[in-house]
Amino acid sequence: MTSNADTTKPSVNLNNLILHLHPRRIKAPTLRFTVTFGLGGMAALLVVIQVFTGLLLKFHYEPSPDNAYNSILNLQQGLLFGQLARNLHHWSAVLLLWTTFLHMLRVLFTGAYRKPRHMNWFFGIVLLMLVILSNFTGYLLPWDQLSYWAVTISTSLLDYIPFIGSSIRESLLGGKEVDAASLTNFFNLHTGVIPVLMVVLMGYHFWRIRKAGGVIVADKDKDEPMIDTYPHLVARELVVALVLIAILFLLGSLFDAPLRERANPAISPNPAKAPWYFMGLQELLIHFHPFFAVVIFPVILLLAGFWLPYIKLTDNNQGIWFLSENGKRAGIYAFLAGLVMTILFILVSDVLPDPEMLLPFIPSLITTGFIPFLVAAGGIFLFLKYLHGKFSLNRSEYIQCVIIILVVSYTVLSFTGILFRGEGMKLMWPWQL
Ligand code: HEM
Numbered sequence: 001m002t003s004n005a006d007t008t009k010p011s012v013n014l015n016n017l018i019l020h021l022h023p024r025r026i027k028a029p030t031l032r033f034t035v036t037f038g039l040g041g042m043a044a045l046l047v048v049i050q051v052f053t054g055l056l057l058k059f060h061y062e063p064s065p066d067n068a069y070n071s072i073l074n075l076q077q078g079l080l081f082g083q084l085a086r087n088l089h090h091w092s093a094v095l096l097l098w099t100t101f102l103h104m105l106r107v108l109f110t111g112a113y114r115k116p117r118h119m120n121w122f123f124g125i126v127l128l129m130l131v132i133l134s135n136f137t138g139y140l141l142p143w144d145q146l147s148y149w150a151v152t153i154s155t156s157l158l159d160y161i162p163f164i165g166s167s168i169r170e171s172l173l174g175g176k177e178v179d180a181a182s183l184t185n186f187f188n189l190h191t192g193v194i195p196v197l198m199v200v201l202m203g204y205h206f207w208r209i210r211k212a213g214g215v216i217v218a219d220k221d222k223d224e225p226m227i228d229t230y231p232h233l234v235a236r237e238l239v240v241a242l243v244l245i246a247i248l249f250l251l252g253s254l255f256d257a258p259l260r261e262r263a264n265p266a267i268s269p270n271p272a273k274a275p276w277y278f279m280g281l282q283e284l285l286i287h288f289h290p291f292f293a294v295v296i297f298p299v300i301l302l303l304a305g306f307w308l309p310y311i312k313l314t315d316n317n318q319g320i321w322f323l324s325e326n327g328k329r330a331g332i333y334a335f336l337a338g339l340v341m342t343i344l345f346i347l348v349s350d351v352l353p354d355p356e357m358l359l360p361f362i363p364s365l366i367t368t369g370f371i372p373f374l375v376a377a378g379g380i381f382l383f384l385k386y387l388h389g390k391f392s393l394n395r396s397e398y399i400q401c402v403i404i405i406l407v408v409s410y411t412v413l414s415f416t417g418i419l420f421r422g423e424g425m426k427l428m429w430p431w432q433l
C-alpha cells in the first residue's frame with residue numbers, strides 16, 4: 001500500500017498496473033542493459049504505438065480501390081499532422097520488425113529458449129510471424145504501385161506450396177488477383193484479427209516471463225540479492241521508452257512514408273520487388289528452385305526452431321552471451337564466412353549458364369534445387385567441421401555459429417535484392433538502378 005509520505009512508491013493504480021506486468025522483486029544483475037538490451041520492452045511499446053497511430057489513420061482511411069489512395073493523399077495533405085501520423089505508423093512498423101528480430105536473436109544467444117522458457121520461445125515464433133503478417137497486410141493498404149505489385153509478387157510465391165498453396169492464396173486475396181476483395185480482407189486482418197491475436201499472445205508472453213521468475217539469470221548471479229522492481233527496473237524502462245520515442249519522432253519528422261502513383265493492375269513496374277523483409281526470399285528464388293526457396297528452407301528453419309529447446313547440451317550458456325573467448329572468435333569466423341560464402345554464391349550463380357538450358361533432360365528440381373542445396377549445405381557443414389576442429393567448440397557455441405551464418409546470409413541476400421537488382425532483376429550497381 002502507498003502512503004502520502006512515501007514518495008518512492010507509485011500510486012495504488014499505477015502500482016497495480018506495473019506489478020501485473022512485472023514481478024515485485026527482481027535479481028539485481030538482470031538490470032544490466034546488456035542482458036536484454038531492452039528489446040522485448042521496446043517491441044511491446046512499438047505494438048502499443050502501432051495500435052494508437054493505426055486507430056488515428058483508421059478514422060480517415062477508406063479501404064476500397066477507388067478511395068484508398070485518395071484517402072491517403074488527403075490524409076497527408078489536408079489533415080493537420082496527418083503526414084506525421086502516417087510516418088510514425090510506417091517507421092514504428094519498421095522498428096518493430098527489427099526489434100522483434102533482434103529480441104529473438106538475444107534470446108537465442110543467451111540460451112533463454114530452454115526450459116522453463118521454451119513455451120515463450122514457441123509462442124515467440126508465432127508472435128514474430130504475426131509481426132511480419134501485420135507489416136505485410138498493412139503494406140497493401142495505401143494502394144499505390146509499390147504496394148499493389150509487392151503484394152502481387154509475394155502472394156504468388158504461395159503457389160509453390162504443393163496442394164494447398166493456391167487455395168491459401170485465393171482465400172487470402174478473395175479471388176485469383178489482387179483486387180477490391182483482397183483490400184477488404186487485408187484491411188480486416190490488419191486492423192482486427194492480427195492486432196487482437198497479438199495483444200492476447202503478448203499477455204500470455206508476459207505471464208510466462210513472470211512464471212519463469214523474470215528474465216534469465218546466469219548461474220554465477222543466482223545468489224545475488226533481490227531488489228524492488230519499482231523504482232529500479234521501471235526507471236530504466238522509462239529511459240529506454242523515451243529514447244525510442246525520440247528516435248521514432250526524429251525518423252517520422254525527417255523521412256516520409258513512401259507513396260508512389262496510384263495502383264495500376266495493367267502496368268507492372270520493372271523490376272517488381274517484394275517488401276524489403278521478403279527481398280532475401282525473392283533473391284533466393286533467383287538461385288534456387290521455388291520449391292526449395294518457398295517450402296524446403298522455411299520448413300527446415302521452422303522445424304529447427306521447434307527442436308532447439310530439446311537439444312541436449314553439456315554446458316550451461318543460460319544468461320551468457322558468449323561462453324568462452326574461443327566461442328567469440330569462432331563467431332567472428334562464422335560472420336566472415338557467411339558474408340564471403342554468400343557473396344561468392346551469388347556471383348558464381350550469376351555467371352554460370354542456366355542449368356535448365358545446359359541439362360534440359362534432368363528435372364529442374366534436381367539441377368536448380370538439390371544440387372545448389374547440396375553445395376550450400378555441404379559448404380556450411382565443412383566450414384563448421386573446420387571451426388569445430390580449430391576452436392574445439394561445445395554444442396551451444398556450435399549452434400551460435402550456425403545462427404550467425406544463417407542471419408548473415410539472409411542479410412546479404414536481402415541487401416543484394418534491395419540494392420543491387422535492377423531491370424529484369426539483373427545484378428547492377430545501386431546508382432545504375
Ligand atoms: C503491430 C501492429 C501493426 C503493424 C506492424 C502495422 C503496419 C503497417 C504498415 C507497414 C502499413 C503501411 C504503411 C506505409 O504506407 O508504409 C500500415 C498501414 C495502415 N495501418 Fe497498420 N500496422 C499495425 C497495426 C494497425 C492497427 C491496430 C490499425 C488500426 C486499427 C492499423 C491501421 C492502418 C491503416 C488504416 C493503414 C493505412 C494507412 C497508411 O498506409 O498509411 N494498423 N500498417
Ligand code: HEM
Pocket residue numbers: 036037038039040041043044045047100101103104107112113117120121122123124125127128131202205209212214215216
Ligand atoms: C511482439 C513481439 C514480442 C514482444 C512484445 C516480446 C516481449 C518480451 C519481453 C518484454 C520480454 C522480457 C524482457 C526482454 O527479454 O527483453 C520477453 C522475453 C522473452 N521473449 Fe519475447 N517478445 C516478443 C517476441 C518474441 C519472439 C519473436 C521470441 C522468440 C522467437 C520471444 C521469446 C522470448 C523469450 C524466450 C523470453 C524470455 C527471455 C528471458 O527470460 O530471458 N519473444 N519478451
